[in-house]
Amino acid sequence: MSVAPANDIAPSNKKLLLYEASTQFKNWRYSGERLVHIRATLNKAAVAAIRVKIETDEPGSSKDVFFLTPDDEVLLVKLYITKIGQLCGFFRFPEEVEATAVTYLKRFYLQNTVMDWHPKNVMLTALFLASKTTNNPISLESYTSHIPKTVASDVLDLEFLVAQSLGFEFAVWHAHRALWGIWLDIQNLSDSMQGLTPEVYDAALNHVRASRLTDAELIYTPSQIALAAISLVLPDITSQWVATKQLNGSSGLANVLDDIKAMISTHGLTPDVESVREVDRRLKLCKNPEKVVGSRAYLTRKREEEMIAEEKRNKKLQKGNVEQDPFGNPLRQRKGLVDYDDDDDDDD
């Protein structure tokens, strides 16, 4: 799997590159401005909604709340991106699991806000889901038993929400794959072999890893990020390689690379724990009360959901009564905690 695998199939310009047919290319690329806008909009809507809920819970209490800003949210998510790395090290997951989980987490927070769903939980679900989508599944039991204070429902309760937020688009193209492709290809340059030690590759890979803490993958292609990472380590060889690929014609490549490099060096750092702690403290006060188990808003919402469910059950019961067996209805056997036969036709 190299950077541009479709090239050898058909030289015709009309043919779509494989990457261009991917859901990543079609649905998960943004401009920097667009990202800012999306996050601001989500944040604003969440703050407004939560303010109303806090007021219903306890009138007048929302004016002292310092809600999170979009930047606060990004910072908190970033901390949990680093936690994914730690967990992956612990479980010895391959690089692909980690990279995929990180992508899932970032994509999730382009649809949802930290004030509704704490990244601490979403991160666990994203990683578990990524282990399955990348074909490295482990049992939920062994997953949760190795993570302190975590039970199965912490992971599974959010699985659908995470999958929905991803639009059920699980395949992700990664920069570390592209880096490997470039690394192999660069060795074809006649005079480049001396400098290409494993340490150099690892240094480039570390830049790719740093890029995961940034928005780079939401803006640039995996191969652009990989190229930037390797050019941070091997500037001369990289430009030589680029020249042989005649990529110079695509104007702006240099600018793109400079952008990514700047992103990696300014944002590709583990966030300062103190500042994250401050954000997390404020989050305790401004998170959506509907999602806080036991709060008044939470109970109200649960009650509403119960009522709707009850109504549905009654309707079904009435429907059932019409065709009652004159000899009495057969006893219903429950197979487990949940009766799955129950919902065959009532969810349209």
Added chain:
Amino acid sequence: MDAVEKANTERQRRWVKDKKVGEGTYAVVYQGREASTGRKVAIKKIKVGQFKDGLDMSAIREVKYLRELKHENVIELLDVFSSKTNLNLVLEFLDSDLEMIVKDRALVFLPADIKSWMAMTFRGLEFCHRNFVLHRDLKPNNLLIASNGVLKIADFGLARDYADPGYKMTCQVITRWYRPPELLFGSRYYSSAVDIWSVGCIFAELMLRIPYLPGESDMDQLKTIFRALGTPTEEEWPGHTKLPDYVPVGQFPKPAMRDLFTAASADTLNLLSKCLIYEPRKRITAREALTHPYFFALPYPTFPSKLPKCSNQFSARPLEEVDGNVEMNASGPGVKARSLKRKLTPDEVEDRRSIARRLDFSKHTPGS
């Protein structure tokens, strides 16, 4: 309601379930339609709540790959939504499958018909392989047929990306009769060639109208293969005796294919034998197959809409593709593939055996 949930509910409303057309252990399939257009669809509802590990691997694989793969000869996944503890896949509606067509004794296949099905299979498969996806469960009832005759590869529940060189994959894949010898010998490093073997078996089945290599157990499968194609020599397939599960199963001479496929043209037999080459690296690729002289020789492939069609369409399509699931009680990474037993009723098995017996293999396997 959250925006994401709301979007999910909206998706759900786009589709209407009309009637149940099949039920398996883990899934129910409905015939349905798009509410706004009336377009017919199939809705596969997977009961996720039953799995202790959440979304199960075959559902995840199917969604993952079908979300990405859009091709005329690959089934189209139109939408995905969840409802309570269920995952719903909205798929294009397809009338029948190649197994039903092969079994329908009322139908007569012309060589041009077989060429057409093969061309569509190879085209879809070439697209999968070009996208680095191994299907790993090709067989006639996973090749679905649309009402206009177009063939589409379906059921990606066992599919995966090619592993990088040096990374293991499970050999417990592909339904036995279509499973290549390298998997039967336990090879954990393999390639797109595994799918090509399956296509070769399907190709032969289209000509014979019965499964070509119907082994009764994994061991018998190897024997069946060798009886039909001769026991491989070290020269033909270097290193195969070093594979993890290698066992000698007897020496069978290589019979002439022509003796069994009496009506086939030289081009046909050439392509067929290239799909069934023992050495996986020498086996033809999907892309090479598409440029094989077979496809350029007369008769030209039948136009899809003119292909033989089943009279009893989609009445009781068995749901075996959604029955199996990956067991995830393993403690570490790694997949235990589902059991791959082809589910036949005892009657069916008996029926097939008697057909197979009628085919006189002894004629060209004097060693057995």
